[in-house]
Amino acid sequence: MLRGLDIRDMLIIDRLDLVFQPGLNVLTGETGAGKSILLDSLGFVLGWRGRAELVRAGAEQGEVVATFDIAPTHPARAVLREAGLPEDDELILRRVNGADGRKTAWVNDRRCSGEVLRRLSETLVELHGQHDDRGLLNPKGHRDLLDTYGDLGALRDTVRAVWRDVAARRKALETAEVALAKVRAEEDFLRHAVGELDAIDPQPGEEAELDIRRRMMQSGERIREDIARAAQVLGQEGAEGAAADALRWLEGVAEKAEGQLDAPIAAIGRALVELDEAASGVTRCLDALSFNPLELEEAEERLFAIRALARKHDVLPDDLGDFADALRRQIVALDQGDADLKALGVALSEAEASYAAAAGALSAARKEAATALDRAVTAELAPLKMERAVFETRITPAELGPSGQDEVTFSVATNPGAPAGPLAKIASGGELSRFLLALKVCLTGTDSGLTLIFDEIDRGVGGATADAVGRRLAQLASGGQVLVVTHSPQVAAKGAHHWRVEKRVENDQTLSTVRPMLGPDRVDEIARMLSGEHITPEARAAAEALMGG
Known part of the structure; x- marks a missing residue:
């Protein structure tokens, strides 16, 4: 879980200390107030590639510190051990960007590379948004997502073990053939x-x-x-x-x-x-x-x-x-x-037959899991006002390997009769957001200690659809932590914790800050999102109704 984010001299943020909580954390604010800067700063400390110039004008360097709580079984610990970094229940990532562009990173006060940060980030944070290619939009991860959804770990482990046996026997045969050819030549x-x-x-x-x-x-x-x-x-x-x-x-x-x-x-x-x-x-x-x-x-x-x-x-x-x-x-x-080669060939054929059987069983199980996933996502799309859309998990033949013989791709058709295609290419902005949310709701049980971040995933939707989005985000956050950047009052009203990102001008400098929204302030913020700058009693009443819904 992301517990804290400290930002110093990054873009238009001079100093900002944020303390996050479990559950649904909501960030709101006017367009241009600096909400995206918070995500840019978090991505910077996690080693993600983003903006080239992040240091605030006039500052010598910018710095971001992110603090995470990690359980004893959290996968981040394996990354720390492999990198030779200190391991504790508290994980502190710190990264500095100098005005000259040089970047330096620390993990638990030990210097490390950006690559280590990126590997850690894969176990800590998952970002979902229209331009994200790291999570659900990346087809390379669809097969693993399906396997985890269908609880196919044991079958996949069997396939990997048999594949290693096939590889070992094939190498033994090739080595024997080379050695025999050499001896025959002499x-x-x-x-x-x-x-x-x-x-x-x-x-x-x-x-x-x-x-x-x-x-x-x-x-x-x-x-x-x-x-x-x-x-x-x-x-x-x-x-x-x-x-x-x-x-x-x-x-x-x-x-x-x-x-x-x-x-x-x-x-x-x-x-x-x-x-x-x-x-x-x-x-x-x-x-x-x-x-x-x-x-x-x-x-x-x-x-x-x-x-x-x-x-x-x-x-x-x-x-x-x-x-x-x-x-x-x-x-x-x-x-x-010749007799040895024949024996090795027989052993290889037996191993290949075992692999074919194991890969076939995994393929059959994947097809069953794909059918179940398609039904689950379809059920989630209806409340999101996409009842006519079609979600399909496509399984096609792939080159044989340790993960089996299947390629898995999530495809969608936004309307009946329309051609289906990859999720990232077919769906429009608002549709894509709802597809991602529906899919994530169905796959939520597969995560382990991840902080989920949704960047304006409610864009292009409103009313009952936005309310359905908010409810599903709250559902996702019930057993973990979700951060959502939103312009939707329906979504903001479902948050357990609420911050407003604001801009101010000091000494001819534009600065961004974040204020917690509590009590009447939160009602006013949601009312502002409903009615604009002029907040009416009706808008406050509507905000209170949303918060109580």
Whole structure:
């Protein structure tokens, strides 16, 4: 609900503080008094596009502050959270327009963009008038209005869910087709490469082992002769045998040496152990250097083959096995690709069938809701003196999408036999106002926390028709808040709260102000609307009768 509107230095308003109430709020005044400026100022703080020059002549800047009360479940809170703005039960919008044309906006004292203001405004205010293209006159919103009127949210959610499933399955099929086409283009390469890799079957670490073995075999002939001589010197015919003889000789005389040979004997024993270990190691090395000359050739051929494959596929030699596994997986995918595509195609067809069924059910429900809406609007048109007019909710095929397969348009024919067409193009000013009001009365249950604004929606009507307009505006306001700018005394008389917009001249400047109409002042204002500037007792009596009706 709009609780307050503070305006500073906007057009011909120098300073104005308005406090609005729930129910029907009425603004009246003579033509040119500044009623439209109030709406311009409210539209400015809500981020709507309007007049380019709004700052009052001579002022450095203009400023508008709008204060709203929002319930815990109000949709404005979702916009605030998404924009990272502070959230409270009170929502304060403030916007400044400098004399140089620059505009700055705040939401709950936090800077924000005009786009955020516009998104908030969609959850806060709905304007209805002859030149409004944001509300009921915008065909883009007619389908959502019909769905909400018919309580079709659950069916529409089902259609959206199935549509997402169709989109996901279609993307999966397209991705698989692209991947399979790519693999097919490389089929010859894949099968040849896997054949080469399988023929060699390189193992992790094998390239390093082959390199070491190859180098050992290459150097074996050069060092084997010296190693063999060393083995001979160390063995039984050399150092080990001589040490064994020395140990045997010393042990034979040790008892007669009075213990002086114990240490040398022990040292020679240790030396024999070390000599045996050394001789064994040298022998093992000789055995390792003993190879068939063909082994070197075979090792070199395998080593070079592994390295060649690694360079060819631009991988490390130790990664050739994993690379071969990856290629094999592609071949498996290729071999079973057609079956996978067929399965994905079947899944897509099933999802499309589910979508067709869900969209068909939604279309049928929309047709029922459209029939009910047409009856409801027709019933509302009769008291508004448009009993011969025809309102029709047209449902036509549309491109398939998350909202179903229907396009919805509200069309009217002002007289029987006349061609029907879009609401905004067929109806005249007064007729359009009454169509909008009748439609809004039927759709009123669909709003959540919106302040409804009607800008001279009673234009072109009077008498009983204007009275019917006033009663319906009061009906709309019974459960929320409605602001109406009106020249009709019948409408003004139905208001729960009444303000008069006036012009005055101060120091050769024209200024606009707003006064609350209470008690006798309100009677006089409605009497003025009935009879003009000269208010007669009869006009006052008629005003009191309207207010009591």
